[in-house]
Amino acid sequence: MTGLYIHVPFCAAICNYCNFNRGLFDPNLKRRYVDAVVREIRAHRDTPVPNSQPIPNPQSPIPSPADTIYFGGGTPSLLEPGEVRRIVGACEEAFDVARDREVTLEANPESIDAARLAAYRDAGVNRLSIGVQSFRNAELRRLSRLHDADRAAAAYQDARAAGFDNVSLDLMMWLPQQSVGEWLESIDAAIALAPDHLSLYLLEVYPNAPLKDDMARAKWSQAPDDDAATMYVAAMERLEDAGLLQYEISNAARRGRRSRHNLKYWTDGEWLGFGCGAHSTRDGVRWKNISSTTEYIETVARGASPAVDARCLTSDERLGDALFTGLRLVDGIDANAIQTRYGVDLWRRFGADLERFLDAGLLQRDGARLWLTRRGMLLAHEVMSVFV
Numbered sequence: 001m002t003g004l005y006i007h008v009p010f011c012a013a014i015c016n017y018c019n020f021n022r023g024l025f026d027p028n029l030k031r032r033y034v035d036a037v038v039r040e041i042r043a044h045r046d047t048p049v050p051n052s053q054p055i056p057n058p059q060s061p062i063p064s065p066a067d068t069i070y071f072g073g074g075t076p077s078l079l080e081p082g083e084v085r086r087i088v089g090a091c092e093e094a095f096d097v098a099r100d101r102e103v104t105l106e107a108n109p110e111s112i113d114a115a116r117l118a119a120y121r122d123a124g125v126n127r128l129s130i131g132v133q134s135f136r137n138a139e140l141r142r143l144s145r146l147h148d149a150d151r152a153a154a155a156y157q158d159a160r161a162a163g164f165d166n167v168s169l170d171l172m173m174w175l176p177q178q179s180v181g182e183w184l185e186s187i188d189a190a191i192a193l194a195p196d197h198l199s200l201y202l203l204e205v206y207p208n209a210p211l212k213d214d215m216a217r218a219k220w221s222q223a224p225d226d227d228a229a230t231m232y233v234a235a236m237e238r239l240e241d242a243g244l245l246q247y248e249i250s251n252a253a254r255r256g257r258r259s260r261h262n263l264k265y266w267t268d269g270e271w272l273g274f275g276c277g278a279h280s281t282r283d284g285v286r287w288k289n290i291s292s293t294t295e296y297i298e299t300v301a302r303g304a305s306p307a308v309d310a311r312c313l314t315s316d317e318r319l320g321d322a323l324f325t326g327l328r329l330v331d332g333i334d335a336n337a338i339q340t341r342y343g344v345d346l347w348r349r350f351g352a353d354l355e356r357f358l359d360a361g362l363l364q365r366d367g368a369r370l371w372l373t374r375r376g377m378l379l380a381h382e383v384m385s386v387f388v
C-alpha cells in the first residue's frame with residue numbers, strides 16, 4: 001500500500017542547525033500553501049505519476065490504496081486542525097485510504113496544548129511525533145530551540161490527555177558540550193514518560209549552519225567519536241531494557257508501534273509526497289516537487305504539475321536502494337526476497353566484499369538473512385558502500 005507524505009515548510013523560528021526545506025511562518029502564505037496542497041492531492045486522481053517520463057503502468061481509474069498519511073516538516077503543528085482535516089479529506093477523496101490508517105503529525109512542543117491536540121485527533125491524526133531533541137535546557141538553548149524541557153514533558157502529557165495512544169519522541173545526540181552522562185539523562189527522562197516510539201538522531205553540523213559559528217564563538221565542541229559510539233550503544237541498550245526495541249538504525253518502539261509510514265522507506269515500499277520539496281517513488285519512477293514554497297504554490301495554482309526530475313529507476317538503482325534501506329533495519333535483508341524481486345544472487349554478486357564485514361563482526365548472517373550488528377550500525381555507511 002502507498003504511504004502519503006505531506007510537507008509543511010513553516011517554522012516559528014529557524015533553528016541554528018537546520019538544513020531542512022523550511023521557512024519562517026507566514027499565515028497568509030500558509031493559507032495559500034494549504035490550498036495548493038489540497039489541489040495537488042486532488043489532481044493526483046487524474047495524473048497518478050508525472051508524465052514527463054515514460055510511465056510503466058497505465059493510469060488506473062481506481063483510486064490507489066493508501067494506509068499512512070504523514071505530516072512532516074518544518075513544523076506541521078503550525079497548521080490549524082481544520083487545515084489538517086481538509087488535507088486528510090483530500091487524501092480520502094483521491095485515494096482509497098484504509099480504515100486502520102496511521103496518520104502522523106510532527107509537532108513541536110511550543111506549538112501544542114491539550115485543546116489543540118484534541119482538535120488534531122478530531123481531524124483524523126492518530127499518531128504524534130514530538131520534536132523534543134533534549135530534556136536539558138542548556139542543550140536546547142545551544143540548539144536555539146523555542147521550548148524548554150518542562151514544556152516538552154508537558155506536551156507529551158497533553159498528548160496523552162488528548163487521547164493519543166501512539167506517541168513518538170525525537171531526541172538528538174552528540175550535541176555541543178554534551179557528555180555521555182548528560183545524553184543518558186535525556187534518554188532516562190524519555191523512558192520515564194513511557195512513549196511508544198523514540199527516534200534518536202546524531203547531530204550533524206553542516207558547514208554553513210549558524211550553529212557552526214555559534215560553536216566557534218562560544219568554544220563549544222562535540223565529544224570524541226568514541227563517546228558518540230558509546231552514546232548510541234548505551235542509549236539503545238537502555239531503551240531495550242525499558243521495552244523500546246530497536247528496529248532501525250535510529251528508531252526504537254514498543255511492540256506494534258513501529259512507524260508504518262517510515263517502514264515504507266526502508267522496505268522497498270511506495271510513497272507519494274505532496275507539497276514543496278516532497279519526494280515520491282512509485283512503480284519504479286522517482287520524482288520530487290519544486291523546493292521553493294512560492295514557486296510550488298504558483299505552479300499548482302496555474303494547474304501545472306509541481307513535479308520535477310521524474311525518471312525511471314534502473315534495475316541496479318532499485319536493487320541498490322532495497323539493499324541500502326533494508327540493512328538499516330534490525331531484521332536486515334532477506335537474500336531470497338532479493339532474488340525473487342530483482343533476480344540477483346546477493347552472495348554471488350557481493351559475497352566477497354561482504355565477507356570482510358562478516359569477519360569484522362559488523363555484519364551477521366543466518367541462512368538467507370543478513371543484518372548489521374549494533375557495532376555495524378555505527379559504521380553502516382562503510383558497509384553499505386559495497387552496494388554502490
Ligand code: SF4
Pocket residue numbers: 010011013014015018019020022073074075108
Ligand atoms: S523546527 Fe525543525 S524544521 Fe523547523 S527550523 Fe527547527 S529543526 Fe528546522
